[in-house]
Amino acid sequence: MKTIDLRSDTITQPTDEMIEAIVNAHKAGRFGDDVIGEDEVVIELQEKAANILGKEAALLVTSGTQGNLIALFAQSKRGDEIVVEERSHTFVFEGGAMASMGGLFPKPVKGERGYILPETLKSVISPDDAHYAKTSMVVIENTHNYAGGAVTRPEQVKALAAMAHDHNLKVHCDGARLFNAAVALDIPAKNLVEDVDSVQICLSKGLSAPVGSIIAGTEEFVYESHRTRKKLGGGMRQAGIIAAPGIVSLEKMVDRLKDDHQNAKILYKRLVEIPNLVIEEPETNILFLGLENLTISQMKLSEELAKEKIKVYGGYGTRTRMVFNRMVDREDIDRIAVALERLLK
Numbered sequence: 389m390k391t392i393d394l395r396s397d398t399i400t401q402p403t404d405e406m407i408e409a410i411v412n413a414h415k416a417g418r419f420g421d422d423v424i425g426e427d428e429v430v431i432e433l434q435e436k437a438a439n440i441l442g443k444e445a446a447l448l449v450t451s452g453t454q455g456n457l458i459a460l461f462a463q464s465k466r467g468d469e470i471v472v473e474e475r476s477h478t479f480v481f482e483g484g485a486m487a488s489m490g491g492l493f494p495k496p497v498k499g500e501r502g503y504i505l506p507e508t509l510k511s512v513i514s515p516d517d518a519h520y521a522k523t524s525m526v527v528i529e530n531t532h533n534y535a536g537g538a539v540t541r542p543e544q545v546k547a548l549a550a551m552a553h554d555h556n557l558k559v560h561c562d563g564a565r566l567f568n569a570a571v572a573l574d575i576p577a578k579n580l581v582e583d584v585d586s587v588q589i590c591l592s593k594g595l596s597a598p599v600g601s602i603i604a605g606t607e608e609f610v611y612e613s614h615r616t617r618k619k620l621g622g623g624m625r626q627a628g629i630i631a632a633p634g635i636v637s638l639e640k641m642v643d644r645l646k647d648d649h650q651n652a653k654i655l656y657k658r659l660v661e662i663p664n665l666v667i668e669e670p671e672t673n674i675l676f677l678g679l680e681n682l683t684i685s686q687m688k689l690s691e692e693l694a695k696e697k698i699k700v701y702g703g704y705g706t707r708t709r710m711v712f713n714r715m716v717d718r719e720d721i722d723r724i725a726v727a728l729e730r731l732l733k
């Protein structure tokens with residue numbers, strides 16, 4: 389029986405075409421030392437990404453976490469305050485590195501489905517007074533993981549960015565799943581980041597590349613980020629090995645994200661009638677099951693599903709996350725639904 393892995397879209401394996409792209413680039417002698425800017429494939433990926441994101445320049449980094457941290461460190465000073473959504477990746481899941489490594493002071497605020505309202509931002513910007521840390525940036529996460537893959541729309545980005553810029557704050561978009569938002573809205577990804585100063589996208593999630601993220605912004609931002617990446621040990625040598633699959637991700641893997649969204653919706657429709665299950669219709673590829681009104685615990689649910697070769701993370705909370713990805717087919721949805729209908733009733 390096939391194992392169905394819903395723990396994350398990061399479990400996606402590279403496609404054959406990605407492996408072929410590595411081999412072809414190698415045969416063509418296109419790899420070089422990227423620390424001295426000599427890897428042609430990295431240069432091609434960065435140019436392509438900058439173009440797709442509508443930014444002046446882009447930089448390949450090792451991971452989404454590294455990309456977010458570089459973007460924050462490159463655009464702020466130690467001691468600055470950064471406004472983050474209280475359940476955002478930058479605040480919750482990056483090991484506190486913005487504080488421990490960057491000396492930045494996170495100011496978490498509650499969003500609406502992950503979106504920080506402009507009025508909320510305005511209300512937490514510190515006055516220009518020596519008693520306070522200087523508020524210098526705000527982070528938008530799009531899609532927002534913990535809000536269930538929630539999409540922030542271009543007009544919302546515009547409104548928040550306008551408020552931020554009016555107060556001399558920079559805006560960073562953690563777009564680990566930006567293409568999921570773009571596909572859900574059926575708009576180009578660049579429309580979602582027009583108003584932000586920097587953006588990070590992950591190649592290694594739904595887009596299926598084995599490694600890597602991109603950060604993009606102005607030439608000046610990328611120049612600073614290049615320096616910061618080096619300091620964080622993120623300078624890589626024949627990094628074209630990572631960039632070659634990344635190019636395939638951007639060219640071939642974006643449109644298929646809608647399959648993941650459809651699978652999430654189909655499962656939602658199967659589960660929505662289960663009494664006492666807290667569940668919201670997914671906008672993209674993430675579906676949370678709220679178990680707070682049921683007797684089964686999150687840990688028990690993960691153990692029982694594992695017996696049926698369905699993987700979800702266990703944990704001590706009440707929300708089980710399921711992330712739809714390229715390794716999960718339409719036929720698998722029925723198996724997941726049957727198992728959950730039995731376990732959650």
Ligand SMILES: Cc1ncc(COP(=O)(O)O)c(C=O)c1O
Pocket residue numbers: 450451452453454456477478529531532533562564565590592601
């Ligand atoms: C919203 C969001 N941002 C950033 C990251 C970090 O990406 P990485 O795992 O490549 O460090 C993740 C990873 O799951 C994420 O979900």
